[in-house]
Amino acid sequence: MYEHMTYDFILQRMLSRVPDTIDKREGSVIYDACSPAAAELAQMYIELDINYNLSFVDSASGDYLSRKTAEFGVNRAGASPAERKGLFYNSANALMDVPLGGRYAIEDLTFVVKEKISTGTFKMACESAGTVGNEQFGTLLPIDYVANLSRAVLVEVLVPGEDEEPDDQLRERFYAAVNEPPFGGNVADYKQRINAIPGVGATKVYPVWQGGGTVKCTIIAADWEPPSPTLVDEVQTIMDPTDNSGLGIGQAPIDHVVTIVGVSGVTIDVETTLTLAAEVTPGQVQADVEAVIASYLLELRKDWANQQQLIVRTAQIDARILTVTGVEDVAGTMISGSATNLILEADEVPQRGEVTIHG
Numbered sequence: 001m002y003e004h005m006t007y008d009f010i011l012q013r014m015l016s017r018v019p020d021t022i023d024k025r026e027g028s029v030i031y032d033a034c035s036p037a038a039a040e041l042a043q044m045y046i047e048l049d050i051n052y053n054l055s056f057v058d059s060a061s062g063d064y065l066s067r068k069t070a071e072f073g074v075n076r077a078g079a080s081p082a083e084r085k086g087l088f089y090n091s092a093n094a095l096m097d098v099p100l101g102g103r104y105a106i107e108d109l110t111f112v113v114k115e116k117i118s119t120g121t122f123k124m125a126c127e128s129a130g131t132v133g134n135e136q137f138g139t140l141l142p143i144d145y146v147a148n149l150s151r152a153v154l155v156e157v158l159v160p161g162e163d164e165e166p167d168d169q170l171r172e173r174f175y176a177a178v179n180e181p182p183f184g185g186n187v188a189d190y191k192q193r194i195n196a197i198p199g200v201g202a203t204k205v206y207p208v209w210q211g212g213g214t215v216k217c218t219i220i221a222a223d224w225e226p227p228s229p230t231l232v233d234e235v236q237t238i239m240d241p242t243d244n245s246g247l248g249i250g251q252a253p254i255d256h257v258v259t260i261v262g263v264s265g266v267t268i269d270v271e272t273t274l275t276l277a278a279e280v281t282p283g284q285v286q287a288d289v290e291a292v293i294a295s296y297l298l299e300l301r302k303d304w305a306n307q308q309q310l311i312v313r314t315a316q317i318d319a320r321i322l323t324v325t326g327v328e329d330v331a332g333t334m335i336s337g338s339a340t341n342l343i344l345e346a347d348e349v350p351q352r353g354e355v356t357i358h359g
Contacts, residue, residue: 001052005045011038057174061167069174076170080198082133082161083230084111084154086124086140091150095120098149104140106154109133111140123230124154126161133161134223158230159199160223185253190217190239193251194260197238198222199231202305204347213246213255218347220263224301226349227262236260263304266344267353268297268312269336272321274359275329282357285326290355292320297350304349312342312350 014034015024024030053059060068066076086104090096097120102113104124109132111124126133140152165173173192182189187205194203199222206216219235221227227235236242240250240258248254270293276285296317300310318330335342336353344350 002045002049007038007042010041011035014038057171065167069170074174074177077165079129079164080162081126081129082157083159084124085156085158086122087153087155088120088149089151090148098146103143104152105143106136106140109136123158130161130163158228160221162222185256194235197235204305213257215256215258218261218263220304224298226265232260232262263347263349265351266348268350269353271334271356273331274327274357276359277326277328280326282359285324286357288324289321289357292324293317293355294352296320297352301349309346310344314341
């Protein structure tokens, strides 16, 4: 808005107000008197432009964006801790129970025993919030002595940890709340409520899917993978507990019988024939090709909630493979044994399987 208010522009405008009978050349008294003031005014306009942009949702960032969206009741989601499954064994290599509240370390992270799932199998909560809690797998070391414990292992992710909501995601959620106001159990209400639950990445809502008053909601986890049964159960309990279905005990309106399910993962095997640069072997590009295919499938999973059904396209895979250094051409690509695009069902998402390269 104030881009034209530069130092030179302001200085010349100031000098234009001085009569021509006075010496206004560089180095003159009037020039040297106006120059510092013009510099300060130019800096003021820069800061004014910054503050102007920080006053609107489409251009604000950081705390300014948080304060602006909060005026409309849309608050930035904070980081949430990961919930993991822990296995505990005694000296006979049999599963054994351990005390709730016990703390165990892996690398720089600490996990706390939160809830018993079955004998020797417990839900573990990471003390550090964020996606960092999703990354480590393997041996857990007890911080305090646990009698008869031989080893402890941290395994699958039950509820993915999430980092603090980034600006773009907060802005998108703000526009959704303003442009699609949630009310009384409409589709927008279900989406916004379920997406706000820690561990949930996105939601599809199917109203009256088994007649009046029934609602089916399909979710994908925050790490853009099919959710664990634990996460599905947690969302079900929050929205409409199965023991009191339709009674309005959860967040769903009275008489709404809500069914929460997770997306299904479909393994995508890719077989491709490549023309490689001189002295480049298929093994040298294998990891990079796998990475670009995995990135493409991740893009599709992130867009799942916005599409009626996902389509894995051979042309898109070919285009991404061509970006790999050492690949000169793609002669043909097969997706799960077929040379055509793979059309998934409404609640299916693609996951990378085997990638076979022919040189």
